[in-house]
Amino acid sequence: xxxxxxxxxxxxxxxxKLPANVSGxxxxxxxxxxxxxxxxxxxxxxxxxxxxxxxxxxxxRAVVFECGPNCGCGPGCxxxxxxxxxxxxxxxxxxxKKGWAVRSWEFIPAGAPVCEYIGALVRTxxxxxxxxxxxxxxxxxxxxxxxxxGRERRLxxxxxxxxxxxxxDDQKSESVPEFCIDAGSTGNIARFINHSCEPNxxxxxxxxxxxxxxLARVMLFAADNIPPMQELTYDYGYALDxxxxxxxxxxxxxxxxxxxxxxxxxx
Ligand SMILES: C[S@@+](CC[C@H](N)C(=O)[O-])C[C@H]1O[C@@H](n2cnc3c(N)ncnc32)[C@H](O)[C@@H]1O
Numbered sequence: 001x002x003x004x005x006x007x008x009x010x011x012x013x014x015x016x017k018l019p020a021n022v023s024g025x026x027x028x029x030x031x032x033x034x035x036x037x038x039x040x041x042x043x044x045x046x047x048x049x050x051x052x053x054x055x056x057x058x059x060x061r062a063v064v065f066e067c068g069p070n071c072g073c074g075p076g077c078x079x080x081x082x083x084x085x086x087x088x089x090x091x092x093x094x095x096x097k098k099g100w101a102v103r104s105w106e107f108i109p110a111g112a113p114v115c116e117y118i119g120a121l122v123r124t125x126x127x128x129x130x131x132x133x134x135x136x137x138x139x140x141x142x143x144x145x146x147x148x149x150g151r152e153r154r155l156x157x158x159x160x161x162x163x164x165x166x167x168x169d170d171q172k173s174e175s176v177p178e179f180c181i182d183a184g185s186t187g188n189i190a191r192f193i194n195h196s197c198e199p200n201x202x203x204x205x206x207x208x209x210x211x212x213x214x215l216a217r218v219m220l221f222a223a224d225n226i227p228p229m230q231e232l233t234y235d236y237g238y239a240l241d242x243x244x245x246x247x248x249x250x251x252x253x254x255x256x257x258x259x260x261x262x263x264x265x266x267x
Contacts, residue, residue, distance in 0.1 A: 139214060196259055
């Protein structure tokens with residue numbers, strides 16, 4: 001873990017400008033009526049969460065619109081579920097073949113938020129991306145939802161609808177995302193979560209203060225009921241042969257996730 005400092009909130013690079021905060025909803029206390037709540041309307045006139053032990057995500061979406069700083073509701077609103085920080089007692093532990101890893105001392109129910117991917121929010125062009133930094137998360141909501149190369153995502157107990165919120169925007173998803181989160185030198189516990197071909201977490205893009213999907217927050221949610229001490233993992237979503245070394249040669253990395261249907265390579 002050398003050369004890294006823990007941080008709890010995104011460190012915005014100087015050349016990244018977050019859009020202005022949106023006006024939000026006019027609800028009071030906690031948002032309850034999806035017909036009148038402006039934020040629920042953005043989620044298809046529905047709340048993405050159910051009010052159960054601090055909120056659980058009902059299904060994965062291309063993007064979840066949460067209430068934000070200018071909304072009338074308070075901090076306990078169900079539509080702020082991902083904003084309340086890490087709720088479970090998480091531990092970083094050492095594995096024989098994958099380096100550090102993360103597990104929870106407590107049971108995590110399916111749909112519960114686990115943690116946000118925190119690090120430096122930077123322009124992709126400013127990173128040493130493909131080369132040696134293993135802690136970069138590309139912000140690409142559409143790609144994240146679909147899984148790369150048409151590969152189906154397995155989300156356990158949390159269902160994935162077949163709708164595509166960004167129809168007609170296919171070209172964009174082929175290009176390199178403009179922004180990414182670099183947790184190489186600063187970040188939270190998410191940087192220690194390993195890849196699995198049969199993961200128990202999934203990635204969910206969340207918008208709360210502004211509505212620019214290119215700068216969405218990246219949250220990890222439980223895909224299954226996760227028993228205590230089980231390693232937490234998500235699908236990194238790399239397409240095979242998509243990563244190149246400094247010389248341009250295709251780089252490969254063996255996968256040691258141990259799943260029955262492991263693809264044998266991370267990339
Ligand atoms: C974001 S870091 C995860 C934490 C990392 N294990 C550590 O010790 O800091 C990603 C790196 O972890 C390792 N890794 C993650 N999942 C793996 C897997 N399923 N098989 C092999 N190595 C893995 C790879 O070296 C990868 O580049």
